[in-house]
Amino acid sequence: MPYALTITHLYPDHLNLYGDLGNLIVLRCRCQWMGLDCTVNSLTLGEPARRGTTDIYFMGGGQDTDQMAVVNDFHQLKRDAIQADTEAGAVFLGVCGGYQLMGNTFLMGNGEVTQGLGIIDVSTQAPGADVKQRCIGNLVAELTDAIYADMQTLYATPKDIPRTLVGFENHSGQTYLGKGVEPLARTIAGFGNNATAEYEGARYKNIFGSYMHGSLLPKNPHFADYLIGLALRRRYPEAAIALPVLPDTEELAAHSYAVQRYR
Structure with a gap:
């Protein structure tokens, strides 16, 4: 019997900009x-999440x-189950608005604080008196040493994979990483998390956030494989996972x- 994975698309009717599908x-x-x-399932407004039924969650912008x-x-309907899953190692990918929503708070330009989903310790601030820079354009970033090294262990035979991620960013929110959260990559061209951080995205356990649209995974197949490999390792802990x-x-x-155009 082949290995199997279940993917859940969160709020596809509300969070699906820039071709995130x-x-x-x-x-x-x-x-x-x-x-x-x-198996790909959708989970939208009014539908409760059930713990232990999903290997990979995705939430777009x-x-x-x-x-x-x-x-x-x-x-009300999803946080407890999804937080339990992700704390136990389920894979979660949030892109742009989905990435911002994963965090604890979003500070609006008028000073109003909006509650986030609270599954990763990041916070985002909208433009206001102190934050005016909009981050828009093509984005190239270099994966951290730990993530890149781990990617190379997934394949059945050695594979020459890029050290970089590429995408398109368009966000006014400035995101800051909290305790225990590592960046996904170092910015080479573009902005990433905010106008001054020089880092793109976030990682905590198997939870990943990124500002890369366009979409992220079609132009970064090695990162897609990494998400799949992490999910397989968690679901089949006794198996020697080796991706073709x-x-x-x-x-x-x-x-x-x-990379060559924008580096």
Whole structure:
């Protein structure tokens, strides 16, 4: 029997800007190409999360009104189960607005503090008297040593994978990492978490946040494989997980073009 993974798309009707659905398509397709059974479910307003039924959660970005619409629903119907899963090692990827919502608070430009989902210790501040820089444009970042080294252990045979991630950012919110949260990558071109941090994204356990749209995973297949590999390691802890090597010719050509153009 092949290995199997279940992916849950959180709030697809509210949080799906800049082609974020492409991230789900990549995860599903790469699982299928690797011979893995893959089920993708949606979880939206009014639907409770059930603990222990998901291997990978994904949450995309949305406009401010859509982001605020999901907060109460999440705390009432989803937070306890999802927080229990992620603390136990389930994979979670949040992109842009989804990344901001994963944190504890979002400080609006008028000084009003909006509650976040609270599954990772980050905070975001909107433009105001002290924060005026909008972060927009193409983004290139170099993965941390630990993440890059771990990626290379996933494959059945050695694979030459990029050290970089590429994408497109468009956010006014400035995000700051809290205790125990590591950056995903070091910014080479563009901004990332905020206008001065020089780092992009966040990682805590198997929870990842990123400002990269465009979408993130189609041009970064090695990162998609990493999420899949982490999920498999958690679901099948007694197995020797070794991912087959996919050719990725077109994907890596797009990745390399972005790196050379904007580096």
